[in-house]
Amino acid sequence: MTRFSSFKPKKVLFIATRQIGDVLVTTPLISKARELWPDAEFHFLGYKGKLDMLKGNPDIAQLIETSDRPSLGEYLSLFNRLFQRYDLAFVTQPSDRAYLYGLVAAFRRVGVLGGHPQGKDTQDQAKRDKTQKQNAWKKWISIHTVGVDYFSQHVITEKLRLLEVFFKNPEALFSKPISVTPPVGEALTPVITNELTQPYVVIHPGPLTAYKRWPLAHWQQLITWLVQRGFQVVLSASPAKQDLALNQDILSLLDESVQKQVLDSAGRLSLPQAGSLLRGAALYVGVDTSITHLAAACNIPTIALFGATPPTNFGPWPNGFIGKQPYQLRARSQTVGNVTILQGPGACVPCRQAGCLDRADSHSECLDLLEPNQVIQAIEQALNQQ
Missing domain, CATH: 3.40.50.2000 (Glycogen Phosphorylase B;)
Known part of the structure; x- marks a missing residue:
């Protein structure tokens, strides 16, 4: 694995185009990235109505919302807004669309690759073969990828491992307390x-x-x-x-x-x-x-x-x-x-x-x-x- 321990991005984009829980579990990754790059500017791209989990997050300078089913016009507007504005993109879901956003937005990308549970029947093997083909282009455009393991690897660990390539000693990622950052509270009615x-x-x-x-x-x-x-x-x-x-x-x-x-x-x-x-x-x-x-x-x-x-x-x-x-x-x-x-x-x-x-x-x-x-x-x- 090529190491990028001397890499110092100025602008970083985190991409989580799924549900609110998937947004929340990216916060340890964001916190560790902030420790690594204290002067970088962090932005976050996600679906409309799903980003409240990041309200008041001290590490995020800008939230970028997109529809979960964008029209052609929305795509073009978003691509124009993102195009090569970032030094690095973290693609925290294995979807094709998330990787496309990362490709448009940043010069370098790291990302999560989809997987399929181990099985012996022909149908499972066919699904794994299909997943491997879908992953091929994502690996090609990324400097580092992490595979999903639905049974053995915790999703927090999965996200944090996206930073492995930027550490001389990747185990250091897990040697200190790891916490999830909730949104800043609002007064109850x-x-x-x-x-x-x-x-x-x-x-x-x-x-x-x-x-x-x-x-x-x-x-x-x-x-x-x-x-x-x-x-x-x-x-x-x-x-x-x-x-x-x-x-x-x-x-x-x-x-x-x-x-x-x-x-x-x-x-x-x-x-x-x-x-x-x-x-x-x-x-x-x-x-x-x-x-x-x-x-x-x-x-x-x-x-x-x-x-x-x-x-x-x-x-x-x-x-x-x-x-x-x-x-x-x-x-x-x-x-x-x-x-x-x-x-x-x-x-x-x-x-x-x-x-x-x-x-x-x-x-x-x-x-x-x-x-x-x-x-x-x-x-x-x-x-x-x-």
Whole structure:
């Protein structure tokens, strides 16, 4: 590998054209790059509505938003704005479009390459062959690439390894505490502040896809226990219709006395406000979703319910962890720093498929069988350690 340890870029572009969680997990990379190049100017390119995770980030001088499905006119306008304006681009997703943006924007590029899980059948081999062909041109235009490993390599490590080529000793990247930088908080609305009258727990039950859901009856049992334990419960959710409906379905199962201690904040908070809410919470419980990563970044006790997703790849990063891999691939319960990851039973866990039917609307038996008592036990242990 050719080293560029003497390279000192003046302008750097970070590209993350995916979801808000994918934006948040680039922040350790940005922080380490700032340590390496204290005088460089950093810009960040991502999708409209997905960059609030970077609000107030001290290392980013400019945010550049683009549509997730740009028209020809938008492409031309963006290319004109980007064209060869940067010394270096970090392409943090393996998509063709992200690499195209990097090619247009910078003289040099480093990037993440897509992969396919190891398998023995012909279909898997065909997918791997296709991925290799797609990766060929991306390697050719890059001075350094890092391959995705969905089971063994954490996504934070994946992003940080993009800096390997700029270090004489790449292991130095992982020899100091590594942290995720949450957005700067915003004040909560008086309506929500006035309703928070006692210690509270934030619960985020709604993932982007159905196969990451935990059963409604389990949420009912957990919330009832939390209220009996003396906590208010704040239900969090995005403004998406399915998330709003999910919170209402959970509320409808609760006894009236329990409902009075539950505040539904669904669709009422910006991401910076969600950060403020989380910082004031006694604890957080959520599924595999971006807000769970935000909770961990806010340094509160975080209980994450994982099914198909390997925690070794996308478990919430425990802030201040030193090293490349905080987690085991499979463990019913594992705690590292402020994060506890719970997995359901089954030799297939984690499968990295879209649930048992391998489609977005599937159920996941491992989550169905993850009992509320296991979550309650994890909460008690987390609270006792405070």
